[in-house]
Amino acid sequence: MVHTTVVGSYPRVSDAPEGQRLRRAIARWERHELTDSALRDVQMDVLREVVKEQARFVDLPADGQVTWYDPVSHFAAKLEGFEIGGLLRYFDTNTYYRQPRPKGKVRWTGAITVDDWMAASAASPAPVKAVVTGPYTLAVLSAGAASHVPDLAWELAVALGHELGNLVHAGATHLQVDEPALAGAKALPKGYDEIAKVLLEGQGRARSSLFIYFGGVGHLLPELLDLPFDVLGLDFVQGAGTLAALRTMQTEKQIAFGLVDARNTRLEDPKVIAKAVLGFEGRVPLEDSYLCPSNGLEYLPRSRAREKLKVLAEAARLVREASA
Amino acid sequence: MKHPLRTTTVGSFAKPDYLQRARNRHAAGKVADEELDRLTRQATREVVELQEHLGLDVFVHGEMERGDMVAYFAEHMPGMRTGELVRSYGNRFYHKPIIVDELGWDEAMTVDMWRYAQGLTKWPMKGMLTGPYTMVEWSFDEHYGSRKEAVLGMARVIHREAQALAKAGARYIQVDEPAIHTRPGEDFDLAVKAMETVVKGVAAEFHTHICYGDVSRIYPGMLRLPVKQIHLAFKNTDFGLLKLFDRTPFDKSKELGLGVIDVHTHTVEPVKDVRVGIGRALRYVPPERVWIEPDCGLKTRTPEEVQAKLKVMVEARNAVLHGLGA
Numbered sequence: 001m002v003h004t005t006v007v008g009s010y011p012r013v014s015d016a017p018e019g020q021r022l023r024r025a026i027a028r029w030e031r032h033e034l035t036d037s038a039l040r041d042v043q044m045d046v047l048r049e050v051v052k053e054q055a056r057f058v059d060l061p062a063d064g065q066v067t068w069y070d071p072v073s074h075f076a077a078k079l080e081g082f083e084i085g086g087l088l089r090y091f092d093t094n095t096y097y098r099q100p101r102p103k104g105k106v107r108w109t110g111a112i113t114v115d116d117w118m119a120a121s122a123a124s125p126a127p128v129k130a131v132v133t134g135p136y137t138l139a140v141l142s143a144g145a146a147s148h149v150p151d152l153a154w155e156l157a158v159a160l161g162h163e164l165g166n167l168v169h170a171g172a173t174h175l176q177v178d179e180p181a182l183a184g185a186k187a188l189p190k191g192y193d194e195i196a197k198v199l200l201e202g203q204g205r206a207r208s209s210l211f212i213y214f215g216g217v218g219h220l221l222p223e224l225l226d227l228p229f230d231v232l233g234l235d236f237v238q239g240a241g242t243l244a245a246l247r248t249m250q251t252e253k254q255i256a257f258g259l260v261d262a263r264n265t266r267l268e269d270p271k272v273i274a275k276a277v278l279g280f281e282g283r284v285p286l287e288d289s290y291l292c293p294s295n296g297l298e299y300l301p302r303s304r305a306r307e308k309l310k311v312l313a314e315a316a317r318l319v320r321e322a323s324a
Numbered sequence: 325m326k327h328p329l330r331t332t333t334v335g336s337f338a339k340p341d342y343l344q345r346a347r348n349r350h351a352a353g354k355v356a357d358e359e360l361d362r363l364t365r366q367a368t369r370e371v372v373e374l375q376e377h378l379g380l381d382v383f384v385h386g387e388m389e390r391g392d393m394v395a396y397f398a399e400h401m402p403g404m405r406t407g408e409l410v411r412s413y414g415n416r417f418y419h420k421p422i423i424v425d426e427l428g429w430d431e432a433m434t435v436d437m438w439r440y441a442q443g444l445t446k447w448p449m450k451g452m453l454t455g456p457y458t459m460v461e462w463s464f465d466e467h468y469g470s471r472k473e474a475v476l477g478m479a480r481v482i483h484r485e486a487q488a489l490a491k492a493g494a495r496y497i498q499v500d501e502p503a504i505h506t507r508p509g510e511d512f513d514l515a516v517k518a519m520e521t522v523v524k525g526v527a528a529e530f531h532t533h534i535c536y537g538d539v540s541r542i543y544p545g546m547l548r549l550p551v552k553q554i555h556l557a558f559k560n561t562d563f564g565l566l567k568l569f570d571r572t573p574f575d576k577s578k579e580l581g582l583g584v585i586d587v588h589t590h591t592v593e594p595v596k597d598v599r600v601g602i603g604r605a606l607r608y609v610p611p612e613r614v615w616i617e618p619d620c621g622l623k624t625r626t627p628e629e630v631q632a633k634l635k636v637m638v639e640a641r642n643a644v645l646h647g648l649g650a
Contacts, residue, residue, distance in 0.1 A: 011410070012411065013411070014408070014409070015409055026415040069414055070414075086536075086562075087536045089505070089506065089537040094503060094506070095412060097413070265407070265422055265464040265466060266464075299410065300410065301407060301420065302409075303408060304408070
């Protein structure tokens, strides 16, 4: 039976006045009119809301990343070994991240995502996936990337391995590592299999996913399928070629099918999505695989993100019906 | 010879509280169109007066009538629909529009406010447009399904608007393209072609503003843009972008818009830091071809911060001019 999940981020505001309480709270906090603790209360309120909203439609929600400034500085700012610099475009999106500047050895000094995950988990009727940005992506998006990526990615893998271990210790049963930078790589970075092992050292009995979005990875698929993650998440919208490449393969790896476009408001026909997934019957273990958006849903307005999850849920229902 | 180190700003100014409140109430149907227009013009007049007080050389009208550089045009352009809120970065959100039909131009979208602002001062007022690549890239496309078709369709619309501004008397027109480096390998030629369409046959001096992306991937290609001035956010990189000119000197036929003020921090830069930054740029481009500006639009700052930051900018420019004996 195919499952449904999200990739990570979820719109933290909506157009309704009540849907903008986090935006207003941050503005007040920036003006020193709100304490850290009062801001955290609002963040947690919104986090619980978005987790429950996702859980209405998907089997495996995430915390929505509502407390993240961006997927890069959220980690770099809390690790030793970075200072945070200016704004830079985040891949080919119209969002921006604060670029980290390496200034010494990277070290994990304390939990980064565990509190948010625990809050999300407490609010959700279903298990909640814990998500971290991967070491290769963090290294590539840091200042002065070209010269330091291999060493930096290794140090980050050790640090993020601690983070994932802490998430497991806190009770997380599903872990996801996001590596959008791999979509732009000509080849799998040398030593990435070792990086993956270090990342997953504390995995225990949790299930692990590697998710790559914002592009295609058809040429990397054989190597990606060999990595020690339980699930491989793929963007089949921006990486349309990946779908064709996967069609030529037979694998025991569980796949997260990113078939619902998380970067365009146009709604898909669930029947078309279901048909694409069913085309993999017998070649991918569909009963343990996932249907999901192509990337985080934060690039869409809140109301449309919800509609996309409905499409996803309906497509999954059609797949289950056809497979029964 | 041109006046060295001319000063201008990138476009938007902070909206005063009374205008922001009125805009919110107008959106809720509690303020009439006429009242909002009156307050918008009042705020525009204050922006013009501030620039006169500070002694800037080329003015902007401050974009008091615009909620956002993309959404404003979408509200007035056939083929586009206003969208819902989407995050841009940090705590900044905008109503991301949707292209739902063939793009078109019915009437001027920016000329009325430009004419009003220009009527308030003898100093030249820039016409402010958002470029076709950015307009499309920062919208959802439910109609064209091809970025090329959408961008070129948008370029034809923005061209009509540029014509209208020039006809009204705008000597300077700025076409903002902050998204131009989103897909440098794939799309840069398209962005250049779109800019060619915008400026073709329009009798004005064109400037463009590019910010917060990987500029190294479009340099020196960006020198092909058919504009007189290219403005970049130098302060955001602590002037690290200047290293690009070691590799390929800046085009001698163009002018450089030097971003010297960080628009994303509440901290007001010391005059000395700005002066040093200008001095570093002058090692690459002579003062006659350098404009001094903030990194980007000022709408993210408070009105007090805007005034303080621009005051520093002008003082630093004056100090450098003094050092040059100008």
